[in-house]
Amino acid sequence: MAIVRERFQLVQEPLDVLPAPPALREGLCRANAAIVTLGDLIDAETIHAATRLKILANYAVGYNNIDLAAAQVRGLIVTNTPDVLTDATADLTWALILATARRVVEGDALVRSGQWTGWSPTQLMGAEVSGKILGIIGMGRIGQAVAQRAVGFRMPVRYHTRQPNAATSLPREWEHRSLHDLLGEADVVTIHLPLTPATHHLIGACELAWMKPTAFIINTARGPIVDEGALVNALKTEIIAGAGLDVYEQEPTIHSALAELKQVVLLPHLGSATLHARVQMGLVCLKNIQAVLEGRLAPNQVT
Numbered sequence: 131m132a133i134v135r136e137r138f139q140l141v142q143e144p145l146d147v148l149p150a151p152p153a154l155r156e157g158l159c160r161a162n163a164a165i166v167t168l169g170d171l172i173d174a175e176t177i178h179a180a181t182r183l184k185i186l187a188n189y190a191v192g193y194n195n196i197d198l199a200a201a202q203v204r205g206l207i208v209t210n211t212p213d214v215l216t217d218a219t220a221d222l223t224w225a226l227i228l229a230t231a232r233r234v235v236e237g238d239a240l241v242r243s244g245q246w247t248g249w250s251p252t253q254l255m256g257a258e259v260s261g262k263i264l265g266i267i268g269m270g271r272i273g274q275a276v277a278q279r280a281v282g283f284r285m286p287v288r289y290h291t292r293q294p295n296a297a298t299s300l301p302r303e304w305e306h307r308s309l310h311d312l313l314g315e316a317d318v319v320t321i322h323l324p325l326t327p328a329t330h331h332l333i334g335a336c337e338l339a340w341m342k343p344t345a346f347i348i349n350t351a352r353g354p355i356v357d358e359g360a361l362v363n364a365l366k367t368e369i370i371a372g373a374g375l376d377v378y379e380q381e382p383t384i385h386s387a388l389a390e391l392k393q394v395v396l397l398p399h400l401g402s403a404t405l406h407a408r409v410q411m412g413l414v415c416l417k418n419i420q421a422v423l424e425g426r427l428a429p430n431q432v433t
Contacts, residue, residue: 138163138419151176158183163419165189165412166196168399169381174200185422187415190402191215192352193432194325201433208433209418213271214410215402220275222401223320223350226374229395230346231318232256236392257317257344257371260284265316267309267332268323268351269293269300276320277304288312292328313340318348325352335360338369346372350401353378358385365391376401 141157149157151171158164158172158180165187166172172186177200185207186196193210201208229235233256240246240254260283266273269291277287287304290312309332313319319341323329333347334357341347347370349356358379364370372393378384381399388394402408418428 155179163187163423165415165419168192168195170195172196177201177204177206180206185209185419185428187418189411189415192324194352198433206433207422207428207431209415209428209430210432211411211414212430214414215407216271216275218404218407219272219350219401220279222376222397222403223272223276223322223348224279226348226350226376226395226397227259227318227320227346230348230372230374230393231259235395257346259318262317263288263315265289265307265312265319267312267319267321270322272350273320273322274300276322285318288315292323309337310340313337314342316345317342318346320348321351321355323351323355325354329355331355331357333357333361335363338364341370343368344371346370346374348374350376353381358388361385362387362391365393 141161149170154170154172155176158176159182161180162182163185164183167189172195174197177183177197183206186201187209188196189211191210191212193208196208198208200206233254237254262285264277264280264283264285264287266277266287266289269277269289273289273291277289280287288307288311289300289304290307290309307315321333323332329352332355338347338360341364347356347361353375356375356379361373362385365373366387372395374395374397375388376397376399378399384396388396402411414430418430421428
């Protein structure tokens with residue numbers, strides 16, 4: 131932070147409190163550059179009002195919190211933080227896979243409650259993942275990192291990607307499938323896509339019905355990719371066995387029924403929440419800002 135203060139006049143908002151839209155707009159109107167988070171919704175009105183602003187450095191890989199079309203019209207540079215949070219998010223995906231399949235959260239709650247009476251042959255029986263089929267939707271950096279971790283679990287990998295040329299650079303043992311076939315074949319499905327109009331509610335009632343009744347779905351990408359209402363129904367009616375969620379349709383609000391379902395593990399958007407990843411994300415933001423203010427091309431420009 132000392133380096134930042136040496137080069138820039140720094141205005142810092144409280145870390146755990148999102149500014150209200152008027153305050154956010156007022157702050158951006160005074161700034162030449164800004165680091166914003168996924169909770170900061172930057173609409174077209176704000177973008178056009180902030181005439182001094184040259185760059186929005188988004189503290190995330192995704193940037194669905196920013197109106198990119200308005201930024202492009204205005205000539206505002208938007209950047210993101212790829213690569214540096216890949217491992218953290220892939221690790222968390224696996225944490226959710228294991229916690230969901232092996233009922234880890236339920237077991238923790240039982241022990242803490244004081245109601246555990248000792249070992250039982252049928253207590254909290256879960257599902258094994260070793261040797262089962264892993265289906266990955268989205269084979270970008272994070273999807274590939276998740277697939278690489280499957281080797282230790284002897285899990286065959288099936289994947290679905292929107293990039294038809296991606297298969298040429300992937301290991302041959304990872305097999306491409308249509309979305310329909312992947313959902314029908316996989317024992318564990320993980321999602322690693324950006325949120326776009328094409329991926330909004332990509333997984334709905336129809337898609338969930340294609341899955342095995344013993345299958346689990348894990349989402350560490352963006353909440354609106356999965357129709358939460360359809361997911362709740364699929365879990366209540368045992369169309370699928372369980373879900374692990376780190377993201378939600380209307381964060382921080384979640385579908386009320388999700389919290390009542392024991393076969394769901396819920397996390398508060400922790401995908402990149404390691405000290406190493408968060409520090410590196412901040413440094414990437416600063417490098418992008420420095421480049422733009424010095425008249426150079428930002429390394430991670432998305433507009």
